[in-house]
Amino acid sequence: MSYTKRISLLMVLDSIIVLTAIYAGYFILNPTLKVFTIPTLIFSSICLLISHHLFAFIYRLYQKAWEYASVGEMVAIIRAITLSIVTTACMQILINHDVYVRVMAVTWMLHILLIGGSRFSWRMYRDHYIKPKHEIKRALIIGAGSAGSMLVRQLVKNYDTELLPVGFVDDDPKKYKLQIYGVQVFGQTKDIPELVEKLQVDNIIIAIPSMSKQDIQTIYQECSKTSAKTQIMPMIEDIVSGKVSVNQFRDVQVEDLLGRDPVELDTQSISEKLTGKTILVTGAGGSIGSEICRQVSKFKPQKLLLLGHGENSIYGIDMELRSKYKTDIEIVPIIADIQDRNRIFEVMEMHTPDVIYHAAAHKHVPLMEYNPKEAVKNNVIGTKNVAEAADTFGVKIFVLVSSDKAVNPTNVMGSTKRIAEMIIQNLNKHSDTSFVAVRFGNVLGSRGSVIPLFKRQIQAGGPVTVTHPDMTRYFMTIPEASRLVLQAGALARGGEIFVLDMGEPVKIVDLAKNLIRLSGYSMDEIGISYAGIRPGEKMYEELLGENEVHSKEIFPKIFIGRTVEFDFERVSNLIENHHGFDKEYIANYVLDLANKNEGILMKSAN
Template structure:
């Protein structure tokens, strides 16, 4: 129905209601009174009619979407009717010398009843007739606060959604046994399984925007005991910014369960380091490097240089940043290999960055065991090239992305990362550039990480392969790791090895079980197969060894390690001899150096 037709229909309906209300009220009081034979009654009817349309327009009674009518709309009706009656009473006093209070009181009540009834009957029809779909899913809402009631209201009023809320769960005892929007609050989160059975629930929505990760884990464990599909409302910032609506629910992700509470960054110190400066990121097309680019751009550097070896990945991050920051930040995509010393020096000389984030590296542990020479060329010589170019051209701060695998490494990848740390620690003793390294563990969803592999295995029907039932790893989300890297860079004084607080380590088998449940399967359906440790893998990762422990935090979730600095002459001798070694000698030398076994190392050189 067009707006004009809708307006005309409501005006005609209201006119009939007004005349009916006034006639009934006077008929109750004076049954034989005729509206056309009594001037006062005729004037009252005309005044009521005109006044109603005036006040109905003022309170927008003809513009409201009555299928979503609630208390606000009822108040608007009450105000419009009250003012209509008041104007009519004034007219009666002025022209007829008396106000017929009883008649106007009955008219007011009938007026509100008929106008309100006509509007709310449409909502009831929509909710109870139009919303009855055969494939509707009975839905339990976790959280009876602002988020939960918003979700329930949306579902109750939206005919296009096949979810019907039937009850709330909330841990606040004050809400137990209350009805909210006609739905009962049936108990706390330990009643989820019972509520699913009682109300025949097929769908669960977790609707608590402020929920902490540990509480989400606990609630999800309860939901996983049922057969109902579990989803979560979008992030509150996405709702507020209009990216999504409140009823665009998403599946619970493993990042929701394993991620930690967000760190509040020191915006001032980061802005001082990044805003209006030239920033260079190596490995800018990788999962960590590209996220560092995204986070850095939020502080509006004057220029960001995206350095990477793979043209496709650099193209993708370049296009993404151009679409978002075109005309605000100069974005320069550069194809270059960090192993190419001349090319790296050219790039550094041309752009003269203020801060360099060095994220380019080979990071796959088993692959580097089979290809130690490539690990050395990229992780050691590549880092040396970028770091020495930064020193030569006066970069203010150089931040190298390291790894927890650099601690007591039994593998080539970790050993080359520790070796790279030693290079920048050595440079920090003589350079004006502030050289620092940042260590953290596994990053959820990064390329080559275990989660994408598990997801593919689940999609293929299983089994999920886990190396060992006791294997544990530290995990962090890509955005959190990148933000803390940028924060650590702002704290740099030179020579530090910053260590990010990774929280508690997670068993890989528990991660696999969670992913299977999140994908809607039972663990028995997919299965878990243990394959044994691969070459170079450790059962448990560390972020600092016992000689490096420095428990105080220099910033929330950021520690400074006390990693030992190798003698400069020993380091230079090792670097010069590395590529002349056999792969076996190279492997043994790297691991000896990384574990500070210098006597053994010197014997090998």
Template sequence: MSHFFLNPYVAVFDGIMLVLSLSLLVSHHLFSGIFGMYKKKWRYASTEELIGIISVVTLSIVTAALIQLVSFGAIYERALVVTWMLHILLIGGIRFAWQYYKTYGFTINPKFKKARIIKKDPNHQRTLIIGAGSAGRMLARQMMNSSEVDAELIGFVDDDFTMQHLTVATLPVLGSTNEIKTIASEYQVNHIVLAMPSVDNERIKEIITESKQVVNNVQTLPMIEDIAMGNVSVNQIRDVQIEDLLGREPVELDINSIESEIKGQTVMVTGAGGSIGSEICRQLVKFRPKRLILLGHGENSIYTIHMELIQYDIDTELVTVIADVQDRERIFQVVQDYTPSYIYHAAAHKHVPLMEANPKEAVKNNVIGTKNVAEAAHHAGVKAFVLVSTDKAVNPPNVMGSTKRIAEMVVQNLGRQSRTKFVAVRFGNVLGSRGSVIPLFKTQIASGGPVTVTHPDMTRYFMTIPEASRLVLQAGALARGGEVFVLDMGEPVRIVDLAKNLIHLSGFTEEQIPIHFNGIRPGEKMYEELLSDKEVNKKPVFPKIFIGNTIDFDYKFVEYLVEHLSESSAEDLKKYTIDLANNRLPSRKKLMEQVL
């Protein structure tokens, strides 16, 4: 043939066309296999799959054209162009038509497609999604794909002005977050889902507060990191929790440094059945210690955490030990028998009013118990000992805080003479721990109120149980000896605000569940401090973790207090502990006279 391109309308069914058809057939299947087109789940097809179809069809057409050119010196360019278009239309069209059918059935307009969100909830939901980004779109699609339908999707709310009044995933973007009240009222919304997993906690707190003013049923998606890691699915919507309203990002861990310290070691946790101790155990097993000793005084709590941990797929040997930290001989024997590399001391009395009424028990458990475990660690050559302390140990006006401060003195004194690294970690109030304010508020709300708050201006620092346990583990990895670690817990929270938020999260108003102020209890402070003025060290040793400067003290007064515990009345003991913890002169002089 004398020309490069042939007229495709002449001798259409000749040998050239046969070769072209066969080469196109073979190359299409070849490239489809290479691009994995036969392994796609077309029900969930998206732009990526469409690009794959275009790539496969284009390469197969180009391959067929080259074979035609090499074999016959000519190309049926018009036929190939028409074939390219028809292939994309038919191959792509039939797959996306199937996707549409599986998603919407025969519905022409899927805009108001219903979808199930909360299982076993018979109430009809009119749902507004806050956030029209990738998480919001995934949420909308999964809700629409649900086989059970009891929620009507109304639309999105998003602060991106470029998305206003557009349609996303067949749903309208009705406005910005500033218009939540108006939109909820206009469309009779009774259910809001926050699909903004990457937004900072302060902004989430503002949106939740705004939403709870008009809708009781507010839920949120998991963190985007959990979705990305495959730990949870985007459709695992959960109720908004009180932690969401604290307006602070959770503290992260230096996983590598902790694992290098813990992996393959023997570790002991005292108070292992308590709120903090049990969470420390849960976190520890992730780092694969060789043996984990669960030591506690209450058999039921130790049994519970042991039964939970044995369900995990771990190689760690779990050892349960029922013992009282006040029993010095028993504690020394346990530490000597198992020779742990790390001891996390979480056993303590922590309830302020109860310890005010029982100062001897506070000293026996918090001071003598700590002294027993710490000295056992020293004699056994334990690598590191971490004391779980409290922010109430700063300038303490009460027995509980004072005994915890004296416990810090005990471990700091041992740290000066021991090869064991002794450190303390100060917590704020731990949300959800036994005896904390949140379980009390929940019980009061469940019983119809009122919710009791001591004073409208009382503030506290708060942290979650996982945060608290992570701080303990991080302190153990950072320990050099003698430090007091504290966590940057953001701004303190007013207790009354916490009560109001929990009432709203429970679906009630303050008219339905009133708040009563019953006055400050014995030993309580209006506000807590993380470090005293003399201890402040503004430079963090790790992101959001600070080390307090050590304050000098005379340890012989602590020893005298412990030795003469039984001789002191409850009132004298209370005065001694508070004065000693605050390094006050009157008790020091009186004790000096008694020592001499």
């Protein structure tokens, strides 16, 4: 029905109701009171009819979607009708010098009853008699607070949604058995498995947007005991800003189950280092490097240099940033190998960056065990080339992306990362450039990480391969890792090693089980097999050595360390002679060198 026809139909209906109300009031009371004459009745009817339509337009009664009518709409009806009755009474006083209170009171009550009934009857008919065109799924809402109430109200009002809220779960005992928009609070988090079965729930919606990661993990453990699909409601700020609607849910991700909240940035200090400056990111096409580029771009540098060895990956991040920032930032894609010293110096001389984020590296532990020379060439020689070029051309800040595997290394990759830290710390002693390193745990979703591997194995029908049932790792997300790099650059004084407080380590087997459940499968369908620890792997990773541990944070959830004096001549010897070493010698030499020079002490936050 068109907008004009809809308004015309409502006006005709209201006119009939208005006349019916006042004539009914007249015939109910006038035979007894005999206060109304026919001319008075006609005059009052005309006044009431005109004033009703006037106030109906003022309170937009003809523009409202009455299939979603609620308390707000009822209040608007009462106001419009009351004002129209008062206006008619005033006109009676002006013309007849009297007001017929009882008749007008009965008219007011009939008016509200008929107008309200006509509007709300459509909603009742729609809710109870019109059958939905799609299959209805029964939903259990976790959280009976403001967000959960908003969600249920939206689901109840939205005829097009396939979700029907059948109950709340909330850990606040005061809310137990309360009803919100007709939906009852049935129990607490621990009752989820029982309630899913009792209420025949198909979907579980977590409607507590501000919930901590630890609480999400706890709730998901209960949800995972059921066959219901678990999703999360969007953030309130995204709903308010219009980015998403209330009922645009997202699936629970592995990142939600890390059990800790992300680090918040000091955007002011980062902005001072990046805004209007020239920034170089090596390894810009990689998972970490490309995310660093995205994060840096938010601070509007004057020029962003995307340096990488693979043209396809550099092309991808280049196109992505150009489409988003257009002319705001000068973006320069640079194809270069960090092992090519002349090329790196050429790039530095041409662009003279203010800040360098060095993310280019070989990072796969088992592969580097088989290719130690390549690990040294890229992670050690390449880092030395970029760092010395930074020193030569006056770069202000150099941030090395390191690894938790650099602590007491047992593999070639971790050892080369540790030696890379030694290189920049040695340079920092006599350079005007502030050289710092940032140690990561494992990065979820990065290339070569376990998550993409597990997903491929799940899609293939399983089993998911885990090295050992007791193996644990620290995990962080790609955006969080990249933000930590930026924050380290802002905190840099020179010589530090920054480490994120990553909470408790996660068992790889638990990660695999969660991913299987998140993919919609049971453990029986996919299964887990154990392949044994691979060459160079540790059972447990460390973020700081024993003599590095310090309870004081330099920044919320960020710790800081610095090495003491070490024998850099052995590092120089490796760099000068690595071409002459065979593979086995390189591997042993690098491991021995990293471990013998491992003395690290904590630096005071002051």
